[in-house]
Amino acid sequence: MTDTIGIILICIGIAFDFLGVLGLVRLPDVYNRLQAATKCVTFGSMGILLGVIVMQGFTSFGFKALIGIVFIILAAPTAAHAVARAAHRSKIPLAKISVVDKYEEDKELIDETLKEEVEV
Amino acid sequence: MEIKTKSRIIVFIFALLVWFALTDIKDYQEALIGIGISLLITFLAGQFLVTTAKSQHxxxxxxxxxxxxxxxxxxxxxxxxxxxxxxxxxxxxxxxxxxxxxxxxxxxxxxxxxxxxxxxxxxxxxxxxxxxxxxxxxxxxxxxxxxxxxxxxxxxxxxxxxxxxxxx
Known part of the structure; x- marks a missing residue:
């Protein structure tokens, strides 16, 4: 029984991982691709690890999977945030379809505060 | 209690719990090494977890x-x-x-x-x-x-x- 549930969870995980990869190919620019990559891949990997926990129970094996889930939740959004910020700072444009970019409008202001910080 | 001490205690307990969960303890030596490593982590990086006082219970x-x-x-x-x-x-x-x-x-x-x-x-x-x-x-x-x-x-x-x- 637990094996069946575990395998179903792993299959759901793989399906969402696949959708994330599909999004990575289909969506236009780096920011949209990050959206697909972080959300779907985080959820998919969590599903796979959850399946492992269900199949193994709370042995040391299952607990390692649990710690894996915690670290994925902590690390994936942080990495996406870092990549998005770096991309914007190195002037990679948003896709033409985009409607608004408040960050670009405020950028000079942010740069000034950064300079002040460096001087201090 | 000072906030750094509090932070260190929390880190120590947490590190020890993770160690006990990760290793199937069969021997007192494993527990001893776990305590030693938790202490090392506590003194190296213990003060960074909690840095501000919280108002809620x-x-x-x-x-x-x-x-x-x-x-x-x-x-x-x-x-x-x-x-x-x-x-x-x-x-x-x-x-x-x-x-x-x-x-x-x-x-x-x-x-x-x-x-x-x-x-x-x-x-x-x-x-x-x-x-x-x-x-x-x-x-x-x-x-x-x-x-x-x-x-x-x-x-x-x-x-x-x-x-x-x-x-x-």
Whole structure:
């Protein structure tokens, strides 16, 4: 029984991982691709690890999977945030379809505060 | 109690629990090494976990944190179906853009958790934070409004209330 549930969870995980990869190919620019990559891949990997926990129970094996889930939740959004910020700072444009970019409008202001910080 | 000592005690207990969970203890030597390593970690990096005093009672904070986790997972599942729908749809009905939202949170840990939650929930990704003005720049895959008050309401507010209880 637990094996069946575990395998179903792993299959759901793989399906969402696949959708994330599909999004990575289909969506236009780096920011949209990050959206697909972080959300779907985080959820998919969590599903796979959850399946492992269900199949193994709370042995040391299952607990390692649990710690894996915690670290994925902590690390994936942080990495996406870092990549998005770096991309914007190195002037990679948003896709033409985009409607608004408040960050670009405020950028000079942010740069000034950064300079002040460096001087201090 | 001084806050650094408190932080060290929490780190020590946490590290020891993780050690006991990861190793199937068969021998007293394994437990001894676990205690030794936990002490080493505590003295190297113990003071960084808790840096500011919290106003709420720990039990109340813990309960709110549980509520927050459930809300977070619900939002995350919704986010995944939304992105999956967008990706499968043959026309790609997206309308991306970067918007600003305001936040009332003040503690570093609270803002970090808010930013991470926003990244993992429907169609939004935190790009940068303006710490002086308490504003977050969010890449939104389906922009419905560019007005700062409306975006705040739509993106930030659902987490903010619980996070205030937990981290402030």
């Amino acid at each position: 720990p039990v109340k904070r813990f309960l709110h944190f549980i509520i927050y986790i459930f809300r977070f997972f619900w939002e995350m599942i919704k986010a995944n179906f939304e992105v999956a729908y967008l990706v499968i749809h043959p026309m790609l009905p997206i309308k991306p853009g970067i918007v600003k939202i305001k936040t009332k949170l003040t503690k570093d840990s609270a803002i970090t958790v808010l930013a991470n939650s926003i990244t993992l929930t429907p169609g939004t990704l935190t790009v940068d934070i303006n710490e002086d003005k308490k504003e977050l720049y969010i890449h939104w895959i389906k922009v419905s409004s560019t007005d700062i008050n409306e975006t705040t309401k739509e993106i930030g507010e659902k987490f903010e209330k619980t996070l205030t209880e937990v981290f402030e």
